[in-house]
Amino acid sequence: MKTKGLKKDKVNIVTLGCAKNLVDSEVMLTQLKGNDIETTHEAHNDDANIVIVNTCGFIDNAKKESIDTILSYAAAKEEGVIEKLYVTGCLSQRYKDDLKAEIPEVDAYFGTMELPLLLKRFNADYKAELLGERITTTERHYAYLKISEGCDRPCSFCAIPLMRGKHVSRPIEELVKEAKSLARNGTKELLLIAQDSTFYGLDIYKKRNLAELLKHLSDVEGIEWIRLHYAFPAGFPTDILKVMAERPNICNYLDMPLQHGSSKMLKIMRRGITREKTEALIQMIRDEVPGIALRTTLITGHPGETEDDFQQLMEFVGQSRFERLGIFNYSHEENTHAFTMEDNIPASVKQERGNLVMELQEKISFEINQKKVGETFKVLIDRVEGGNFIGRTEFDSPEVDNEVIVNASDHYLRVGDFSTIKINDATEFDLYGVPVSGC
Numbered sequence: 001m002k003t004k005g006l007k008k009d010k011v012n013i014v015t016l017g018c019a020k021n022l023v024d025s026e027v028m029l030t031q032l033k034g035n036d037i038e039t040t041h042e043a044h045n046d047d048a049n050i051v052i053v054n055t056c057g058f059i060d061n062a063k064k065e066s067i068d069t070i071l072s073y074a075a076a077k078e079e080g081v082i083e084k085l086y087v088t089g090c091l092s093q094r095y096k097d098d099l100k101a102e103i104p105e106v107d108a109y110f111g112t113m114e115l116p117l118l119l120k121r122f123n124a125d126y127k128a129e130l131l132g133e134r135i136t137t138t139e140r141h142y143a144y145l146k147i148s149e150g151c152d153r154p155c156s157f158c159a160i161p162l163m164r165g166k167h168v169s170r171p172i173e174e175l176v177k178e179a180k181s182l183a184r185n186g187t188k189e190l191l192l193i194a195q196d197s198t199f200y201g202l203d204i205y206k207k208r209n210l211a212e213l214l215k216h217l218s219d220v221e222g223i224e225w226i227r228l229h230y231a232f233p234a235g236f237p238t239d240i241l242k243v244m245a246e247r248p249n250i251c252n253y254l255d256m257p258l259q260h261g262s263s264k265m266l267k268i269m270r271r272g273i274t275r276e277k278t279e280a281l282i283q284m285i286r287d288e289v290p291g292i293a294l295r296t297t298l299i300t301g302h303p304g305e306t307e308d309d310f311q312q313l314m315e316f317v318g319q320s321r322f323e324r325l326g327i328f329n330y331s332h333e334e335n336t337h338a339f340t341m342e343d344n345i346p347a348s349v350k351q352e353r354g355n356l357v358m359e360l361q362e363k364i365s366f367e368i369n370q371k372k373v374g375e376t377f378k379v380l381i382d383r384v385e386g387g388n389f390i391g392r393t394e395f396d397s398p399e400v401d402n403e404v405i406v407n408a409s410d411h412y413l414r415v416g417d418f419s420t421i422k423i424n425d426a427t428e429f430d431l432y433g434v435p436v437s438g439c
Helices: 019-034 060-078 090-102 115-120 160-164 172-184 210-218 239-246 263-268 275-288 307-320 347-370
Strands: 010-015 038-041 050-055 084-089 142-146 189-193 225-228 250-255 293-300 324-329 376-385 388-392 403-407 418-426 430-438
Touching: 010 019, 019 038, 019 050, 019 084, 019 115, 019 142, 019 189, 050 060, 050 090, 060 084, 060 090, 084 090, 084 115, 090 160, 142 172, 172 210, 210 225, 210 239, 239 250, 239 275, 263 275, 263 307, 275 293, 275 307, 293 307, 293 347, 307 347, 324 347, 347 418, 376 403, 376 430, 403 418
Parallel strands: 010 038, 010 050, 050 084, 142 189, 189 225, 225 250, 250 293, 293 324, 403 430
Antiparallel strands: 376 388, 376 418, 388 403, 418 430
16 A cells, blocks of 8 residues: 655556547646656556546447546555546546546546646646647657547537537647647657547638648648548538648548438438438549548447438448448437437447448458559558567558558568558458568
């Protein structure tokens, strides 16, 4: 058991959920260290006496993971392993009062926009001069750049506006400053994230201004890849396609969650678009940016989804042949529009439908990957694992997409460097290759 002594406080931040949450934790880490408070992120040792859990409240599984993590650290506090426990993030924003009642061992709960209040617990001030300066916790060569916060979309199933509020864009100048700081610290790849990146600029510039932002970021010296995530299909700013095609350091990659392939379901989901318009948009993107990799995410089991709707979804996936695809089973979230509907599709049916979509996607991905055998690609080496170098092409985002595997016993590469790799084998979600030259 630890006992309170004269030793200085040490904080460990634990992050759950998405990359947007990770950026929030990195800002928190930067602010605490900027106030001379010793802070780590997801440290494996147990020498921190204060823990901050940054929670996710997106869907049922994420909420369960967050609650289990809080309970684990609450037990550690009861045993004297840690002295203080704070909870922040989306789950805390959404269920603060319930959490206070159910897990009183936590010293304080904070919402998603309450970092200054959390800092006061450490007698620390929010340092505005650190804006744009951020300590990253990812591999040094890539970093997430959050271009906006919140969301104005009315999607039936989504609780993000309840946790993150209305859409607020960050000024271009501020984002360029942060990108330059990241580049000076070794970042080569920027992964642009937001709840809705295509809404960028409407609040502060009175127009969709993502294309202008991309131009400014692509001019930052040292940034070799820029990757765009979370584009919304309705009202898609088509002017970004010309910028993507013209700028060599903007990856031919777009993450665009589409959610469904049935026009009836898209209407129920309040997505503001039909299947026909979605298919026309996909075709336009592929025409304007030849060779682009499209990633999407879909939902199975939303209230109102019939077997016919699901078959339309399967048909949509088969025809669209997305390069990358992920799937969620519908989660019935309080205070969303869909919560007024009966959640009458059994969990087993949701799961079965999700499995069928992914089985189809595996076949599509395998066929696409087989065509890459014999080709060469510029690959960014992320890490060494299991006797192999693991990297990615411009068509792949970290953790969610395909990887390129190179045998480390036969070849030497440096983590964080780009290499030209010739692909000699491929499976559904991995490519295998050998280096042919540096790039």
